[in-house]
Amino acid sequence: MYSKEQRYDYNNSERLTVSDAHTLCLDPDMLTEYFWEHRDEYTHIREIDSYTDGEQFYADHIEQIDEITNKIFDLTSLVDENEPITLFRGVELGPEDVEPDTKNPGMCWTYDYDTAENFVNQFDSDTDADYAPCILTAQFKSKDIDWIYSVACMLDEPDEKEIRIYKDAEPIAIDYEVL
Numbered sequence: 001m002y003s004k005e006q007r008y009d010y011n012n013s014e015r016l017t018v019s020d021a022h023t024l025c026l027d028p029d030m031l032t033e034y035f036w037e038h039r040d041e042y043t044h045i046r047e048i049d050s051y052t053d054g055e056q057f058y059a060d061h062i063e064q065i066d067e068i069t070n071k072i073f074d075l076t077s078l079v080d081e082n083e084p085i086t087l088f089r090g091v092e093l094g095p096e097d098v099e100p101d102t103k104n105p106g107m108c109w110t111y112d113y114d115t116a117e118n119f120v121n122q123f124d125s126d127t128d129a130d131y132a133p134c135i136l137t138a139q140f141k142s143k144d145i146d147w148i149y150s151v152a153c154m155l156d157e158p159d160e161k162e163i164r165i166y167k168d169a170e171p172i173a174i175d176y177e178v179l
Contacts, residue, residue: 010107013041013149015166016065022078028066032058033120035065035152045152051103061155068154072147075081075111081143084172087163088113088137090120093178095130102174106138110161113137117179119160144169 016024024031035048036057042048051057076083087109091100110116113135120133146164153162 008104008107010164011044011149012107012146012166013038013152013162015146016148018078018081018142018147025069025072025078025151028062028069028120031069031148031151032062032065034148035061035155041151042149045156047155048152057166064155064158065151068151068158071111071154072151076142078142078147081141083142084139085111085142085145085163086137086139087111087165088116088135090116090118091136092120092123092137093132093133093134100134100147100176102136102171102176104176105138105171107165107167107169109140109163110139111163112161115159115161120179133178134176136174136176138171138174140165140169140171 016135024034035042036051036054039048039051047061048057061100076085088111089106089109091106093100099165110119117133120135123131123133144166146166148162150162153160153164
């Protein structure tokens, strides 16, 4: 179940500029090599951490990394560091939470509304009237999104379509909808 205490217990990679993320995402070969060379930053990503051979990692993941970076470029050109990016997050409101905490909303978001809704609906709030599913919708500046760790997360769990923001990121705008 969703836990307020765990909202910022997730990892980020080394903070890169949007320009550096753009360069890496433009070249899946370079990004695949980058993941391998910086694998100590990705110990929580099974699809990186479980490999002991860089050539095998490359062979097994280059096509998937290319597909994921294409999804990133569907969201943004990765040119303007202040470009607003709309993201969604599913949270469950409990008896003590009349509204979600929009000041500290957490790090794990998705670019797909339906994915956020499916995530929060897995808690099956219908069985307990004290709990309610909620979707946060926020805009973050492109520079506040860890684009490279997001690619790694999608490498590990493609269906989650996860976008990871940096721990110090603050939304430009945020709203919510109780389902």
